[in-house]
Amino acid sequence: MRYLPLTDADRSAMLEKTGASSIDDLFVDVPEEVRLGGPIEGLPMHASEMAVEKHMRRLSKKNLAAADAPFFLGAGAYRHHVPASVDHIIQRGEFLTAYTPYQPEIAQGTLQMLFEFQTQVARLYGCAVANASMYDGSTACWEAVAMAARITKRDRVVLSGALHPHYAEVVRTMAKFTEDEIAGAHPALQSEPDNGGLISRIDDKTSCVVVQYPDILGRLPNLQEIANAAHDKGALLIVVNTEPVALGAVKSPGEQGADIVVGEGQAIGVGLQFGGPYLGLFAVRDAKHVRQMPGRLCGETVDAEGKRGFVLTLSTREQHIRREKATSNICTNSGLCALAFSVHMTLLGEKGLRALATENHRLACIAADRLAKVPGVSVLNDAFFNEFTIRIGQDARAVVRKLADDGVLAGVSLGRLFPGKDALSDGLLVAVTETTSEEDIETLASALEGVLA
């Protein structure tokens, strides 16, 4: 077995050292009636690298890769070009096979990277402090809700109807067990987000208002107005962002008054990966809330010789110290995805991020204008970044499946996202990034013309 260095001679010599006469003696504490006498039946035996690679390649070929089709899916996971050097760096063994940096003297590489990452995220979000990452955007969203309850000591949560339905579902699921009360709705297919309706649901029992920006339909809610209304009632504004590239083009949530900003960082550096692993981003506008934050934090300090260095800090919030009194049970972050994000963001820099955002927006505008010309199609949004909603006058799920059969991955139907909501079923969410060509847009438009005719 190529991964196991012990030889039979080693095993004999080592067994002798342990005083055991056979390997079974080392498992003596396992009651005899449950000990397995040999390899579990009905499962294959070990296989060569070549055989395993062949098997996995066969499975991978049963999937249609995004690069092999005109591709327009978003809804919380975006396809962007990731520079080759990102993947090279995250495969360096010193990053790939390191553990959580609990021994900071021999983990400065990971720690300095996390400090840089935290700063990049905080700046992107317009916040004072970001943590070292969470599992993904949806779990970060729930953690933010739980944090708001701790800060305000209230338990009524107002969710925007235009929050990603999976995120809303995670919050609802967790709230069933923590007894937080959730007020939410489904979005109406209107060109502008319903800020008035959202604000009317905030009262003096509200711990937080959760708003997605850009929202699930691709619209851009004015956050300042919601922040003011929330703050008037003593509630916090949590803003969820699932497309960080957008923040290269639009105002940050922090500068519009968001108290906690969370999001999905996958779009930068991480790739699609069928939904995971992704990268939860978590930041607070005001550093006074730091001690209520979940997750790992990396901070600057000095070593015994006065040299600058970095450590994990404020761990008295965390489960390994506080156990049942911890701010969260989270024990890991999404370290390697944070590295990918940070490397990609360093390659982009401010200039590159803005250029990338501009290119995304330019192509999305071209796509919206082209699709608006397809008979039977109307574009819902007045404002958007790189994703918008079109209405096609019939069940979009069926149309998406039909177009996929023709080799076009047309977008995400609102019927898939909001099952059972008939009023939304003719909605199709179309995302356009720098990886989309104008030819792809033309292909989608023609294909839609064919199906809708």
Next chain:
Amino acid sequence: MNAPNKSGWKPGTPVEGHNAVSGPDTVTGNRALMLEEPLIFEIGNTETTGVDFGFAARLDLAGVEQPAEPTPAEDVPSRLGTLARNEPIGLPGLTEPETVRHYTRLSRQNYAIDLGLFPLGSCTMKHNPRLNEKVARMPGFADVHPLQPVDTVRGALEVMNELAHWLIKLTGMHGVAMSPKAGAHGELCGILCIRAALEAKGDAREVILVPESAHGTNPATAAFAGYRVEDIPANSDGRVDLEALKARLGPDVAGVMITNPNTCGLFERDMKAISDAVHAAGGYVYCDGANFNAIVGRVRPGDLGVDAMHINLHKTFSTPHGGGGPGSGPVVLSEALSPFAPLPYTARTADGVVHLVEEEDADNFSEEHFGGKMRSFGRMTAFHGQMGMFTRALTYILSHGADGLRQVAEDAVLNANYVLRSLEDLLHAPFAHSGPCMHEALFGDKGFAEGLSTLDLAKALIDEGYHPMTMYFPLVVHGAMLVEPTETESKAALDQFIMALRSVAERAMAGDESMKGAPHYAPRRRLDETQAARKPLLAWEGELAPSGRAVRSEVGGR
């Protein structure tokens, strides 16, 4: 490093007649291959980028059909409304060569499995096979969107289902929830299944029992799920006190969370009796599967009466730890808990097709294929789980097969026992008397000279070229040192590690004060964690240098 063979040659030993001398300070702060590196904020600026934006460039050779000229940006009016960003962000950029160099230099300040034995107890720092990485990057897995029509992702669903099948078979359980993102997220999943099952019976309960030796995530998880946490006492063998546990069980106890093998490195002999007692009292048994590596292929948790157990794919099944995640924590479930598993899930029907069951069709699917029994407690995360970890874990599992996985457990346990018996004459091994250990060996600080601690030993071990073991955990042993060598270490590597550990232990017992200053040879000396917590500095707060005028830090990167 790989350990030397019998020749006894040591690469760092000076040839006789030469004295090793430490040199003078350097002007750069570097010491040859030990390279200092500033922050990106100190070397980058907002006008530099490592990405070119000629997106629609025409690369085709003459004679090949050319793509159309792109629509010029000025012909496309912005649709950002009133929210266009006009303030600077403050993000530094570097060109590609500068970026690669920055991160390569940083990487060299990390210890990693690829550099040497990483004996971190309870973390299972085994070799991460590179075939896993290659497979995870196949475009059919890496470049697939989670919401693509299912007919375009049949292979991905088959991977999930094939891995699920292996996990169920290896644990002897009934079902598995694949979506939890990490071990602690899996714990939460399991506890929520227990809560949902109890509530479905109209039997809401308040208490979860957790041993004192448990990972901190266990009580934190139970509390997060709304339960009150009470301790289960241990006996002098380092195992759960069965009689005390039985005495505490009652109608208010929802369940127990037990780690098996436990955090003292011991198999809970009474696990079946514990499960039977908990079940008789109407509760459920959660098993923390962090230490599954010790028993995979040797015993199935399902045969021990376990109702739910998370499996850390990043431990037992070799997906990389990545400097702190991403993890992956599927939860295997008993027949009693399986119906409550979160959405989405995959299921293979009689026709061989693997279905992805989401909110949309959950009720119908349950009616059609499970007699209406599936009553999911909800959703734990967007999308379907850590697909990138599923491909790696399945690759690892297929490489080993049923026979190889059994050998993994045997070698892991043998390696740990070899370490235990090679050190017990010197280091205090509190449970060495109670029989063989499983995959990790536990020691305490008894016998250390006044003023020297486990921390000092750990830092001295860094100077010897090792990552320290887990320290001060479990809490039940004073100055605990938990050593988990894993099965991917050779005997020679273990012998060298044992020699190093014996040496630092002897120094600790002899009162070698120089250990207090260790590490001496790492990229940093001991870091001031008190200052970091007292005055938290969690983001770089300076102004970026103007374009082309990068500055260097006065400290560290001098």
